[in-house]
Amino acid sequence: MEIDKVDKIIDKHGGDASSLLQIMLDVQSENNWLPKQALDRIGEKLEVPMNRIQHIATFYKAFSLVPKGRHNVHVCVGTACHVRGATRILDSVEESTGIKSGETDLDLKFSVETVNCLGCCALGPVVEVNGKVHGKMTPVKTSEALKLYE
Amino acid sequence: MSEIKFEIDGIKVKAKKGETLLDAAQDAGIFIPTLCHHEKLEPFGGCRLCIVEVEVKGWTKLVVSCVYPVEKDIIVRTRSEKIDRIRKTIIELLMAHAPDAPELKKLAKEYGASRDRYEKDPSFCIHCGLCVRYCAEVKKANAIGFVDRGINKEICFVPEIASQMCNDCKECFPLCPTSYLQAAFVLTESLIA
Numbered sequence: 001m002e003i004d005k006v007d008k009i010i011d012k013h014g015g016d017a018s019s020l021l022q023i024m025l026d027v028q029s030e031n032n033w034l035p036k037q038a039l040d041r042i043g044e045k046l047e048v049p050m051n052r053i054q055h056i057a058t059f060y061k062a063f064s065l066v067p068k069g070r071h072n073v074h075v076c077v078g079t080a081c082h083v084r085g086a087t088r089i090l091d092s093v094e095e096s097t098g099i100k101s102g103e104t105d106l107d108l109k110f111s112v113e114t115v116n117c118l119g120c121c122a123l124g125p126v127v128e129v130n131g132k133v134h135g136k137m138t139p140v141k142t143s144e145a146l147k148l149y150e
Numbered sequence: 151m152s153e154i155k156f157e158i159d160g161i162k163v164k165a166k167k168g169e170t171l172l173d174a175a176q177d178a179g180i181f182i183p184t185l186c187h188h189e190k191l192e193p194f195g196g197c198r199l200c201i202v203e204v205e206v207k208g209w210t211k212l213v214v215s216c217v218y219p220v221e222k223d224i225i226v227r228t229r230s231e232k233i234d235r236i237r238k239t240i241i242e243l244l245m246a247h248a249p250d251a252p253e254l255k256k257l258a259k260e261y262g263a264s265r266d267r268y269e270k271d272p273s274f275c276i277h278c279g280l281c282v283r284y285c286a287e288v289k290k291a292n293a294i295g296f297v298d299r300g301i302n303k304e305i306c307f308v309p310e311i312a313s314q315m316c317n318d319c320k321e322c323f324p325l326c327p328t329s330y331l332q333a334a335f336v337l338t339e340s341l342i343a
Contacts, residue, residue, distance in 0.1 A: 049286070049292030049295075049308075050292065050295075050308045051285075051286070051292045051293070051294060051295025051296075054295050054306065054308065055295050055296050055297060058299070059298070059299045
């Protein structure tokens with residue numbers, strides 16, 4: 001991520017130390033992850049020590065310190081989805097993407113994550129890709145759906 | 151400055167407004183065990199060991215004395231059956247992380263805590279925050295911080311700062327109640343070498 005892009009985000013929030021979290025969130029959504037250079041720049045401009053930034057970046061699950069794939073696949077393994085076969089859905093996702101939960105593939109295509117409830121249990125088992133909910137999934141439907149993403 | 155009068159363990163105590171219960175007790179010569187307290191640092195309330203019973207208008211409540219400001223006419227009990235039982239459990243929980251820390255062993259003896267009550271998870275850090283806070287508040291170096299959260303929370307040096315400053319300072323080393331900090335430093339050092 002280019003430094004001037006980070007600067008732009010910082011300026012948008014007025015360069016105030018209290019907007020640290022919001023700036024980090026914006027960098028995360030713009031770039032999909034938080035590169036070291038971006039965090040260094042934020043710390044320098046807002047005069048926030050690195051240990052604090054580290055603390056925040058590791059505290060929230062929304063942040064990633066490693067590159068993330070273009071498509072975020074969230075497999076729900078909450079109770080309702082679990083009893084309707086979420087483990088088989090997860091197996092199917094892991095098979096079609098070639099990565100395990102919590103990982104990102106080498107071409108940065110997919111990042112797979114398990115989540116504990118997406119709040120639409122009636123649609124279970126649920127897979128969410130880039131915020132779009134796919135309900136009543138079967139292993140076949142799952143691998144078909146993932147084929148649509150480039 | 152108005153003085154606040156109250157009672158700790160049957161002794162009449164006077165304290166300044168805004169002072170914490172722990173400070174007031176220490177001034178009066180009453181001992182309350184602590185692990186995360188340091189006179190130069192802001193109160194943290196991390197170890198919960200300084201828990202005491204406070205009676206306000208006949209109602210008792212449990213508070214952590216290092217972050218509880220003194221109040222008029224309260225009655226504080228620093229040792230009671232209930233307090234001792236709670237402290238014993240706190241020590242036992244901490245000992246699951248650092249079973250052989252000398253400071254914890256001493257407290258365990260005092261409160262009859264068993265080091266093997268809870269399943270061991272020897273992370274050796276009890277999250278007192280002394281190193282992190284000392285570095286930030288006294289040295290203003292911010293060379294060490296917490297990372298992650300919950301059961302995965304741990305201390306972590308910032309390599310760029312630590313490699314510049316820590317070798318000549320090491321003032322946080324004696325503060326660590328479990329000596330984990332020293333180990334973490336040596337581990338970080340070996341990563342650079």
